[in-house]
Amino acid sequence: MNSKEIKTKYEISKSIENTRKGFEESFEEGTLYNRQTQDKAHLERILHFLNINDGMKILDLGTGTGYLAFPIAGRYPKAEIIGLDIVQQALDKNQEKAVAEGMKNIQFVSYNSLIFPFADEAFDVVITRYALHHFPAIKDTFQEISRVLKPDGMFFLTDPTPNDDDTERLVDAYMQMKKDGHIRFYTKKEWLEVGKLAGLNYVDSFETHIRFPKKKQTALEIDDILNRFDKQVIKGYALEIIDDEIWITERVNNILFQKL
Template sequence: MNVSDKIKVVRQGFEESFSEKNFYEKQTTDDSHLELLINMLKVKAGSTVLDLGTGTGYIAFPLARRYSDSKIIGLDIVEETLKRNSKKVIEEKLDNLSFVSYDGYMFPFDNDSIDSIITRYALHHFPDIEQAFSDMYRILKPNGKLIISDPTPNRNDYCRFVDKFMKMKPDGHVRFYYLDEYKEMLEHVGFSFISNKTTSIRFPRKGASQYEDIISETNQDILSGYCIEVDGDEIWITESVLNMLFVK
């Protein structure tokens, strides 16, 4: 499957997920985590903030409401979801918020035009993450911030169980990365690592019976580390989350 086909899979998978709004929010909503990320941004008046992989605007809307004197842009490949977001923008009269769709390759912004980029639970779907990092560096202004929030594998997950688990849902999961992998890739294109705060997320997946094979073939120590639990038709997993700050 080429990169274009992978992007189509991601687009379709997330359009379907976002249409099931209640279950998706059950998976990802976390007020304390949202506040952590907003505090890491430290948005300045008059700045332009890009919410990369914005989805339903989980981060973009709170930013726009809180920082009315800054420009917030939500970027994603999910066109139908962005249309719904844009209707909500009009309803709430948020003149400082806009949503932009793109093809999943190059970001549609000029060089040195963005003050900060934030991306939450999105990068593990990027088929060419190193190219994406290069383009992030291109569009950020000097000293611009890049905040990445994404799950990371447990250290004892030698068989990459968590990636197999995530790929059971056809939404284009590629892989999770360790902190040192992020540092290597981002420092290679010119970013400087500033800090990281590790949190966690616990969420359900539907169709627990589909996971029986990978559960049965995985070491119990690995499963325990992710707190795997089946509850009826739902299977729950806990993942560590890296919340990293890099600067151009």
């Protein structure tokens, strides 16, 4: 193993740990995390967009609080849903909730964010929501998604994307202010390229928006953003300070792939 490979593995490991710690803190905040991530209209659109049938085995990658997993399990009691994540604290709470609600078609599994703990061609569908921008080795992740999908299996992702004029990636600099392992947002074109490399063909897509708050840690952090980036780009994200929170609006890619 050469020095570059060692550095890469170290950086990946460090990124995963930052993400784990960041999400543990977010889950403890509870109400703010829910305000940042929940969107009933978007959830319903996803559920109508996915073609789920009885008997399907579905993997919810980066399941978090089970925001997608629980509604799918409830709506399709004859499908099997597995939520996969690196944050054991969230998974334990999810499992308790599943038991309390008598949901026998859902379970939650932890992993190290690199190799999925499943056999080849184990799933009919893989889904992921607001998670992939935290993954430090995105091409490897797509290879894993492809590996665990059955032939003709479907992969659906939903994740924010930078505005077209944000060439310097203001949005990534902003998201990285919260130390939760944010790597980067990807454009639709970039997702299609990564998917193609993993043997995943583009099928369909739609675009949505999300507007959410983040706690303002210090006055300097917002001043840094305002001073570093073009005002027109900042305006495009409708970045606004309200009391002790910073609000931002982001476009969201919702993309469906099929394994070759």
